[in-house]
Amino acid sequence: MTNFADKLIAVATLAAPHAAALEAACAEFDITAGRRAQMFLATCAHESGGFRYVRELWGPTDQQRKYEPPSKLAKGLGNTQIGDGRRFAGRGWIQVTGRDNVRRCSIALFGDDRLVQDPRWLETPEGAARSAGWFWSSNKLNALADAGDFIATQGVVNVGNKKATTTQIIGFPDRRRWFEKMVAAGL
Incomplete structure (x- = not known):
């Protein structure tokens, strides 16, 4: 060690x-x-x-319900499809949250959007x-x-x-x- x-x-x-x-x-x-x-x-x-x-603990709480479209928060996170809130709930030590953030992370780390297809690697x-x-x-x-x-x-x-x-x-x-x-x- x-x-x-x-x-x-x-x-x-x-x-x-x-x-x-x-x-x-x-x-x-x-x-x-x-x-x-x-x-x-x-x-x-x-x-x-x-x-x-x-992985973010999922209730869903009142706040987490706002991760789903058509809310303003969902739009800001890039969550465009019903179910995106839970699918792109926070993951990783600093909780990368939302379709757009997961995409940005994926492109930065891999040069493609593989994490949008399967965000579980973040866990x-x-x-x-x-x-x-x-x-x-x-x-x-x-x-x-x-x-x-x-x-x-x-x-x-x-x-x-x-x-x-x-x-x-x-x-x-x-x-x-x-x-x-x-x-x-x-x-």
């Missing part, structure tokens, strides 16, 4: 089977040690319930980690992490807005707790 894996597992034991894939994704997307890795891993930990879930250790790295990188979150702006990174992930306040960011205290753990572990 690597130093990275040992430290991550000490903070989040459920990450053990995924540590190698997370470490590879960090290298691939230049999410290097320090604030980048700490903020990225804290985000992954929060979004996945401590590395427990690689594999490699898929969960690489899609999270892709999301982090495509949203330029390394720059915010380098600036030490944890609130902005979480705003982009959770609200889609780097100017979001801690009260607008769902689960901010838990996100902060994970970040503090990653810092204490020396990741």
Whole structure:
């Protein structure tokens, strides 16, 4: 096991089977040690319930019902067909959600739209980690992490807005707790 894996597992034991894939994704997307890795891993930990879930829990809740067309949210996610809400529910450590986001992720990682045809790869250790790295990188979150702006990174992930306040960011205290753990572990 690597130093990275040992430290991550000490903070989040459920990450053990995924540590190698997370470490590879960090290298691939230049999410290097320090604030980048700490903020990225804290985000992954929060979004996945401590590395427990690689797929959004489906109720459907009132919010999840809005993933279905013809709602405004569905349109923004690119969900055009009945059933797209559930089919393109969040997957991966940072929960890639919606037909358009899955397509963008697929094109970035594979050069084609294979994940639109079958998004389940996003639930594999490699898929969960690489899609999270892709999301982090495509949203330029390394720059915010380098600036030490944890609130902005979480705003982009959770609200889609780097100017979001801690009260607008769902689960901010838990996100902060994970970040503090990653810092204490020396990741």
